[in-house]
Amino acid sequence: MASELILDPSQCPSAAEKAMLPAHSHSHPHPPGWRARFRQPLIGFASVALALIVWQLSGYLAWVDPLLLPPPSEVFRTALELLDSGYRQTPLWQHFLISVARALSAFAAAIAIGVPLGLGMGLAPTLNAVLDPFIQFLRPLPKIALIPLVVVWFGIGESSKFFLIFISSFLSIVVGAVASVASVSQGRIRVAQTLGATRRQIFRHVVLPNALPELFTSVRLSIGIGWTSLIAAEMVAADSGLGWMVINAGTYLRTDIVLLGILLLGLTGYFFDWLLVRLQRRFAPWAGRDA
Amino acid sequence: MNQESRIRLERVGKSFSAPAGAERGTAVLADVSLELASGEFVCLLGPSGCGKSTILNLIAGFERADSGEILLDGRAIRGPGPERGMVFQQPTLFPWLSVRDNITFGPRLAGQAPARYLPESERYLRLMGLQDFASHMPWQLSGGMRQRVALARAWLPNPEILLMDEPFGALDAQTRLAMQELLNEVWQTTKTTVLFVTHDVDEALFLADRILLMSARPARIRQELVVPFARPRDPEEMVTDSAYGKIKRDILHGVREEAAKALVPEPA
Numbered sequence: 139m140a141s142e143l144i145l146d147p148s149q150c151p152s153a154a155e156k157a158m159l160p161a162h163s164h165s166h167p168h169p170p171g172w173r174a175r176f177r178q179p180l181i182g183f184a185s186v187a188l189a190l191i192v193w194q195l196s197g198y199l200a201w202v203d204p205l206l207l208p209p210p211s212e213v214f215r216t217a218l219e220l221l222d223s224g225y226r227q228t229p230l231w232q233h234f235l236i237s238v239a240r241a242l243s244a245f246a247a248a249i250a251i252g253v254p255l256g257l258g259m260g261l262a263p264t265l266n267a268v269l270d271p272f273i274q275f276l277r278p279l280p281k282i283a284l285i286p287l288v289v290v291w292f293g294i295g296e297s298s299k300f301f302l303i304f305i306s307s308f309l310s311i312v313v314g315a316v317a318s319v320a321s322v323s324q325g326r327i328r329v330a331q332t333l334g335a336t337r338r339q340i341f342r343h344v345v346l347p348n349a350l351p352e353l354f355t356s357v358r359l360s361i362g363i364g365w366t367s368l369i370a371a372e373m374v375a376a377d378s379g380l381g382w383m384v385i386n387a388g389t390y391l392r393t394d395i396v397l398l399g400i401l402l403l404g405l406t407g408y409f410f411d412w413l414l415v416r417l418q419r420r421f422a423p424w425a426g427r428d429a
Numbered sequence: 430m431n432q433e434s435r436i437r438l439e440r441v442g443k444s445f446s447a448p449a450g451a452e453r454g455t456a457v458l459a460d461v462s463l464e465l466a467s468g469e470f471v472c473l474l475g476p477s478g479c480g481k482s483t484i485l486n487l488i489a490g491f492e493r494a495d496s497g498e499i500l501l502d503g504r505a506i507r508g509p510g511p512e513r514g515m516v517f518q519q520p521t522l523f524p525w526l527s528v529r530d531n532i533t534f535g536p537r538l539a540g541q542a543p544a545r546y547l548p549e550s551e552r553y554l555r556l557m558g559l560q561d562f563a564s565h566m567p568w569q570l571s572g573g574m575r576q577r578v579a580l581a582r583a584w585l586p587n588p589e590i591l592l593m594d595e596p597f598g599a600l601d602a603q604t605r606l607a608m609q610e611l612l613n614e615v616w617q618t619t620k621t622t623v624l625f626v627t628h629d630v631d632e633a634l635f636l637a638d639r640i641l642l643m644s645a646r647p648a649r650i651r652q653e654l655v656v657p658f659a660r661p662r663d664p665e666e667m668v669t670d671s672a673y674g675k676i677k678r679d680i681l682h683g684v685r686e687e688a689a690k691a692l693v694p695e696p697a
Contacts, residue, residue: 325521328491333535333586334511343538347525424524429567429575 208394213401216394225395226386228378234402237380240296241368244303245361252308252360253353256315260349261341266316277309282370294375302371307364314356318349351425354418358411365407380406434464435622436488436590441497443483444647457483459647460497465590468620472633474680475643475651476688481626483648485592488624489515501589511535514588516596520575522567528578529554529563535586546585553581556615573604580612590622597632606664609635617661630680634673635664642683645691652683 190210196202197209204212220230259266281302292298322345330344372381380399387395418425443458457480465471473481486492487499490509499506501513522531530537532553536546554560557577567575576596583591597605609632616623616636627633633640634656642652654676658667667673 323521325517325519326523328489328509329515329517329521329582330534330538331491331509332489332511332513332515332583333538335538339538343534344523347523350525422525424566424568427524427568429520429522429524 205391205393208397212394213397217398220395220398225383226377233378233380233383234406236378237368237372237403238406240299240371240379241303241365244300245307245364247300248304248308248311248360248364249357252311253315253357256312257319257346257349259312260316260319261345270316273309273312276305277313281306281367282373285370285374289374298374299371299376299379302374303364303367306367307360310360310363311356314360315349315353318352318356319345321352322348351418351422354414354422354425358414358418361410361414362407365403365410368403435467435469435502436463436465436624437498437500438463438484438488439498439500441484441487441494441499442647443480443487443492443495456647458487458494459649461649462497463641463650465622465624467622470616470623470625470636470638472637472640473624473626473643474628474630474633474640474684475648476645476684476691477628478691479643479646479687480648481628481643482594485515485594485624485626488590489513489592511539511586512589514583514586514591516576516579516583516591516593518595518598520567520572520579522575522578522582524567527564527566528559528570531567531578532581532585534582539586549587550581550585553585556618557581557611571604573600573608576600576608577611580615584615584619584621587619588621590624593623593625595626595628598627598629605629605632610664612636613660613662628684630677630684631668633680634658634677635662635667640680642680643687645687651687654680 193207194209194211196207197204197212208216217230224230225233255269259269284302284305288298288301292301326344326348327340330340335343368379369381369384372379373385376382380403384396384399384403387393387399438461441458441461442456444454444456446454461484463471473484475481483492487494488501488506490506490513506513523534526534529550533546533550536550551560554563557580559574559577559581562570562574567578570578580596597608600608613636625633625636637656640654640656641650642654643649644651657672657676658670
């Protein structure tokens with residue numbers, strides 16, 4: 139039954155099963171001991187802690203004017219203050235949530251339209267030939283250049299912000315999806331043909347699952363690009379959002395608020411990326427492995 | 430036994446179109462004629478690049494011949510189909526499917542009920558020594574085990590002919606030997622018609638009923654040789670058989686002559 143071929147991650151072996159396998163089935167360069175496993179994260183953690191200490195000392199020992207670079211303790215104090223009283227009549231968590239909501243809705247639309255369109259273009263050379271010039275022209279275009287047009291077209295409401303984030307992630311998702319279809323090996327298609335698969339079955343049971351790891355990677359990259367363009371989007375006559383907060387506080391020389399906004403923007407982007415890596419491991423655990 | 434031919438190639442020719450800049454294409458096959466009887470195990474032996482794989486690709490239906498006829502049970506071959514199974518040099522498994530799901534890929538796509546194919550797939554899992562690995566994913570297996578999955582996957586739909594394109598060529602010598610013995614055992618139980626491409630003389634002698642020695646490009650069948658050793662065969666006994674050395678020498682002589690020809694540049 140065709141429906142039984144749906145990816146079932148529960149069929150993947152548990153860690154215990156993996157541990158019972160012969161050594162050659164693992165491509166790990168290090169033995170999976172406790173120290174080896176935590177070495178890299180520990181170094182990363184120590185590196186961040188050291189940077190924070192140096193940063194704090196730079197203010198404490200007056201190496202740098204605190205107006206140019208407020209120390210972490212001050213950024214932390216500002217964070218508490220903004221949590222309490224908000225920035226420009228809007229609580230900090232609302233700035234954060236509105237930015238995340240704008241980005242997530244744009245990502246969702248970009249994935250929902252971009253992935254099927256890119257897969258279709260990858261399968262249909264004619265469609266690809268028609269659309270590719272436009273996509274290749276728009277993709278490297280700095281999206282800030284679109285702001286005047288977007289404002290004229292969509293006004294200064296939410297739709298123009300949505301569109302700017304959407305268009306930057308959408309274009310790179312399409313390009314990635316086209317490439318993910320092309321990456322299927324002729325060998326796998328031939329094997330499926332000799333097992334009696336029809337064209338439709340080959341798409342559904344070979345091309346699509348084969349493309350999944352690369353789709354995850356391109357969505358991951360595109361979300362990074364989309365999150366980057368949040369600032370551009372919130373430059374459009376906004377009065378809320380993390381990007382707007384950073385720009386607005388800059389005009390008042392509130393570098394502590396600028397730094398707080400930068401930290402929140404960076405950490406959120408980092409979290410999105412981490413989430414997608416987890417999702418890829420869950421749903422495409424064969425990514426990057428030979429078979 | 431019924432000796433009617435299962436696969437027949439009649440004066441098959443094939444060239445590949447000229448790459449940009451070159452004046453003419455490469456003639457790969459010239460007038461290749463061969464026949465395989467039902468239940469026969471035939472090895473195609475020849476220098477590398479001589480067009481052995483092209484013959485398999487034509488029979489599989491991946492490519493079309495420029496001239497001549499290719500018939501399966503008297504019918505012309507139009508494209509790939511499940512009655513012609515194939516095993517490649519690389520296992521080419523589906524890494525998103527478990528070992529069992531890889532093996533049952535064909536029957537499941539054909540819409541067969543699990544009750545019909547599961548007993549057979551369990552039998553092949555046992556035959557291939559994979560019974561403890563049915564739920565493993567392909568990347569967790571060694572190269573030899575992956576190729577055993579590929580063999581089981583091609584064999585399970587019970588094709589009329591199995592095409593094997595140097596299936597053990599990428600394995601180390603010891604694994605290759607074990608795989609040859611395994612293939613021999615499984616074939617004894619199924620008696621599927623097999624066309625097996627190799628450039629390894631010992632492999633051909635151990636596996637085949639008949640060896641077809643190919644010439645350098647453009648390839649013809651240079652020589653045909655019936656392997657005289659009785660089955661079931663034992664590799665150790667075979668190599669100590671007095672006939673073995675002479676046959677191997679004859680074949681090697683032919684292979685080397687053709688390989689030398691392949692090294693001479695073609696006239697411009």
